[in-house]
Structure formats: structure tokens, C-alpha cells
Amino acid sequence: MIRLIEDSDPSAFEMLKLLYPHSGNAFIIGITGPPGVGKSTLIDALILEFRKLDIKIAVIAVDPxxxxxxxxxxxxxxxxxxxxxxxxxxIRSMASRGQKGGLSRATKDAAIVLDAMGYEIIIIETVGAGQGEFEVATIAHSTGIINIPGTGDGIQTVKAGILETGDVFIVNKSDKPDADELVHHLTRMISMRKPFKTNLAKTNWTARVLKTIARDGTGVKELADTFLSHFDFMKKNSLLDQKRKKIEKSYFTSLLKDLILKKVLLFAETSGEYMEVLNKIQSREMDPLSAAELVVNNICVLKSNN
Amino acid sequence: MKNKKKIRVLIAKPGLDGHDKGAKIVALALRDAGMEVIYSGLHQTLEQITQTAIQETVDVIGLSIMSGAHLPISEKLINMMKEQGLDDVNLTVGGVIPHRDIPKLKEMGVAEVFPGGTSFEDIITGINKLFE
Incomplete structure (x- = not known):
């Protein structure tokens, strides 16, 4: 099934329609961070902790x-x-197949399948691409961002992206020097990201910073507990519903984009107008911006006339 | 934009044999030929290899064996694959394989054998041929 999704097989689309109503029960955790910080090793240790609680667990590991x-x-x-x-x-590995952010729609589709199969926790591991790949937050209920000591000064921790999306920050390889300094930077960064209103603070999750050594399992139990307590916290404060709504919206949007693009390309293949406009762009008779506007408008008009 | 069906390969190192340079290099060559390659790591049991092949829905399992135990390992794995219903997965074997054993392996149901010294081109063509 996941294979059909990856190969964009049309039958996968139909099967997903049937599976979708059975999904929505799993707790989805996203794990992200630069290459080599220990994402896979930490997930391996996390599996062990969740298995101790007899939780059924699935992992989707995306590589470039x-x-x-x-x-x-x-x-x-x-x-x-x-x-x-x-x-x-x-455990299922997936190749990113050229999608930016390391997370393809296929990942979300695969998560739906595993969710419908009854896996209670699904961990999604992203491509270790580094900055700007926090898309996982648009799929996951809880996002863990892994860092290691010695990869830059405090400024690295306050750049955009990482600031907004992390629910749990993990300082892995914390037996290395400067681990405490990184914890300090992250903690300070988190304390600054809140709106300074105390009434919000009660219902908002405060991101945690945890130290782990994935190789020997130090701190991993605490990490597993933190993810679970984040889930509980979201449930109690109706944050989970908000998050689900957000996730569904972004999935819907990405489906729309994909389907519209398919239609447009089909139009491009079958319509003379597309070639005509393309020729005009290439001979610089028309600018590409007006041309794109024209083509899209024509498609939309066609549709509403039908 | 057309999505050609990609070939997914599991490169697996069964048993105690600890040499995986060859396996890793073959994995790279297959990647460069446009395949998606999952590497199992060292010291895999045949159960682990079979389960991985199921979860990863691979088209090919490439066993790398340098220990001389290729005959019993392949036979066991083929039986296990049959039990698990992996009939559409091709098993290929590479590593230190004497030429006189190749017919025996093929008889068991191994799709292709790539003994040490086989060129990357031959491996890639051999695998692609399985899907023509």
C-alpha cells in the first residue's frame, strides 16, 4: 500500500479514501534536526521506551x-x-523523491495508512537537511528538534523556523563539552518566544529542553515521557483539536495543489493555447507573469462554464 | 513529471560475516543507477531480513555473503520468503561465491548471482533485466 502511494499509483488514491475514516487515532511525533545529530539512533532508543509501555509503534524514516x-x-x-x-x-524508509522540506505528501499518506492500521504512535523522521525544513510540524502533533553541542553560537538557536515549531528540544550527545551552554541558549530562546501574557501561559505548552545520550539511552525515558505528557496536555487543553484542524487544512491544501497542478499539466499537454503562450514568453512578446495569470484564469473559467 | 516505477533494493548482510565494504559500494552504485537502496547493517538474522523486506516492500533482496555459507543461507532465506508470501521479491546473491556454486544457487531459486569481480554495470543490468 505504501509502495503504491510512493509510486503515485492511482489505486492508492482510491484506497486512501477508504482508509481515511479509520485514521485519526494515532499520536504523530515529528523528529527533525541536522544530519548526524543522532535522529535515527534516538528514535531507536525511543522505540525501546515506548515498547516497554506496550505501545504499538510505527516509524517513517525519510532520506534524501x-x-x-x-x-x-x-x-x-x-x-x-x-x-x-x-x-x-x-519501520518504513521513504525517499524524499525531490520534494523540498524533506517531507512529501506521500509521507502524510503513509502516516494515514499506519494510523488506520492501528499504530498508536507514529514517529516521522525527516531528512537531515538542516535549517528551514520544519515542515514536519504540518503533519505531526508534537515536534522534537534535535541538536548537538558545538554546532554554532546562540544566534543559531534564535533563527526563524526552529523558534516557532519545536515542542521538545533535545540536546543529544550531551556528554560532549558545551552541552549545558546549548541547553541554556535553548531555554532562554524558549522563554522569549512566549507572548508576555500570563493568562495564555496556562493553556499554552511550554517547550521543554532535554539532554540525551542516544547511544546508551541516557535521558531517553524522560524524553518518551515528555512526548506523552505533551500529548496529554494537548488533549486536556483542547489544543489537540486545534492542531488536528491545522493538520487537516494543510493536507487539504497540499492535495489541492497536487490535483490542480495535474489538471494544469494535462491542459498543457492537450491545449494549443499553452504552447502558444509559451512561445510568446520565449520570444519575449509576453511576460511570464501575465501569461501564467492568463492560463490559470482560462482554466478556471472553463471549469465554471461547464 | 511522470513517475517511473522505482526499483527498491534491500542490501543485507546475514550472519557473522563482518565485511560490508563491498555491500556499501554496491549500494552506492545502485543508487547512482536510480534505485532506492535500503542497507540493513551487519549481522542480520534471516528473520530480520525477511521482516525488513516486507515492511520496506522491496523488489530485490541483495545478500552479501563472504563467509562461504551462501548455500545454506540462501536456501533458508528462500524458504522463509516463501512462507511469508514474498513470491514477487527477487533474491540475488553477491560476495565470495565460487563459480561452481552458481548453478546450485540458481536451482534453489536465486534470481541472479554476482560473485566478487562482477562489474557494477553487470549488476545494474542484471537487476534491471529482472523487471523487463
Whole structure:
């Protein structure tokens, strides 16, 4: 099924329609951070903690597709192989297949499948692309951002993106020097991001900063507990509903984009007007901006006339 | 924008054999040929390999074996794949494989054998051929 989604098989679209009503029960955790900070290793340790609580857990690990060959090495899984034969753990690697932000619509579709299959927690691991890839927050209920000591000064922690999306900040490899300094920077950053209104503070989740050493499991239990308590907190304060609404909206928008693009490209293939306009752009008779406007307007008008 | 169906390959190292340079290099070559490659890591049991192939919906399993135990390993894995219904997954074997064993492996149901010294081109063509 996930395979059909990846290959954009039309039958996947139909099957998802049937599965969708059964989804919506899982707690989705996004894990993001630069390459090499230990995302996969930490998830491996997290699986162990969640399994101790007998939670059924699925992992979607996204790795980059080569823009040159279109191939990919999916290497996240190899750090989680000790769970390969546990029936209540499902691990699936996906290649980003050229989507920016490291998260394709296919990831969201796959999450729906796993959710409908009854996995209670779904962890999505993003491509370790670094700054600006916090799209995972548009799919996940809770987002964990991993950092390691020694990767830059305090300014790195206050740049846009990372500031807005993290619910849990993780300082991994915290046995390395300067770990406390990073914790300090992150904590200070979080304390500044709140609106300075005390009545909001009661119903808003304050992002946590945790220290872990994924390799030996130090701090991982606390991390698992923090994710669970974030989930509880959201449930109690009706934040979860808000989040779900947001997630559904962004999924709907991305579906619209995909479907519209498909229609437009179909139009491009079958209509002479597209070629005509393209020629005009290329001979500089028309600017591409008015041309795009014209083509889109024509498609929309066509539709409403029908 | 057309999405050609991508070939997904699991490169797996069964058992105690600890040499994975070859497996990793082959993985790279397959990536450069446009395939999606999942690398299992060292010391995998056959159960782990079968489960991984299921969860990752691969088209090909590429076993890398340098230990000399390719005959019993392949036979066991093929049986296990049959039990789990992985009939549409092709098993290929590479590594230190004496030429005299190749017919035996093929008889068991191994789709392709790539002994040490096989060129990347031959491996890629061999795998692509399975899907023509």
C-alpha cells in the first residue's frame, strides 16, 4: 500500500479514501534536526521506551533522493534493526523523491495508512537537511528538534523556523563539552518566544529542553515521557483539536495543489493555447507573469462554464 | 513529471560475516543507477531480513555473503520468503561465491548471482533485466 502511494499509483488514491475514516487515532511525533545529530539512533532508543509501555509503534524514516540519479540510500533503518522482528514495531524508509522540506505528501499518506492500521504512535523522521525544513510540524502533533553541542553560537538557536515549531528540544550527545551552554541558549530562546501574557501561559505548552545520550539511552525515558505528557496536555487543553484542524487544512491544501497542478499539466499537454503562450514568453512578446495569470484564469473559467 | 516505477533494493548482510565494504559500494552504485537502496547493517538474522523486506516492500533482496555459507543461507532465506508470501521479491546473491556454486544457487531459486569481480554495470543490468 505504501509502495503504491510512493509510486503515485492511482489505486492508492482510491484506497486512501477508504482508509481515511479509520485514521485519526494515532499520536504523530515529528523528529527533525541536522544530519548526524543522532535522529535515527534516538528514535531507536525511543522505540525501546515506548515498547516497554506496550505501545504499538510505527516509524517513517525519510532520506534524501539524489537529484542527479533519482536513486537513494535509505540508511536510517539500519540503526533500528534490533526492532525488525518485533511484531508491534513497523519501520518504513521513504525517499524524499525531490520534494523540498524533506517531507512529501506521500509521507502524510503513509502516516494515514499506519494510523488506520492501528499504530498508536507514529514517529516521522525527516531528512537531515538542516535549517528551514520544519515542515514536519504540518503533519505531526508534537515536534522534537534535535541538536548537538558545538554546532554554532546562540544566534543559531534564535533563527526563524526552529523558534516557532519545536515542542521538545533535545540536546543529544550531551556528554560532549558545551552541552549545558546549548541547553541554556535553548531555554532562554524558549522563554522569549512566549507572548508576555500570563493568562495564555496556562493553556499554552511550554517547550521543554532535554539532554540525551542516544547511544546508551541516557535521558531517553524522560524524553518518551515528555512526548506523552505533551500529548496529554494537548488533549486536556483542547489544543489537540486545534492542531488536528491545522493538520487537516494543510493536507487539504497540499492535495489541492497536487490535483490542480495535474489538471494544469494535462491542459498543457492537450491545449494549443499553452504552447502558444509559451512561445510568446520565449520570444519575449509576453511576460511570464501575465501569461501564467492568463492560463490559470482560462482554466478556471472553463471549469465554471461547464 | 511522470513517475517511473522505482526499483527498491534491500542490501543485507546475514550472519557473522563482518565485511560490508563491498555491500556499501554496491549500494552506492545502485543508487547512482536510480534505485532506492535500503542497507540493513551487519549481522542480520534471516528473520530480520525477511521482516525488513516486507515492511520496506522491496523488489530485490541483495545478500552479501563472504563467509562461504551462501548455500545454506540462501536456501533458508528462500524458504522463509516463501512462507511469508514474498513470491514477487527477487533474491540475488553477491560476495565470495565460487563459480561452481552458481548453478546450485540458481536451482534453489536465486534470481541472479554476482560473485566478487562482477562489474557494477553487470549488476545494474542484471537487476534491471529482472523487471523487463
Amino acid at each position: 533522493t539524489s537529484p542527479i540519479s533519482g536513486g537513494a540510500i535509505l540508511g536510517d533503518r539500519l540503526r533500528m534493526q534490533r526492532h525488525a522482528t518485533d511484531e508491534k514495531v513497523f
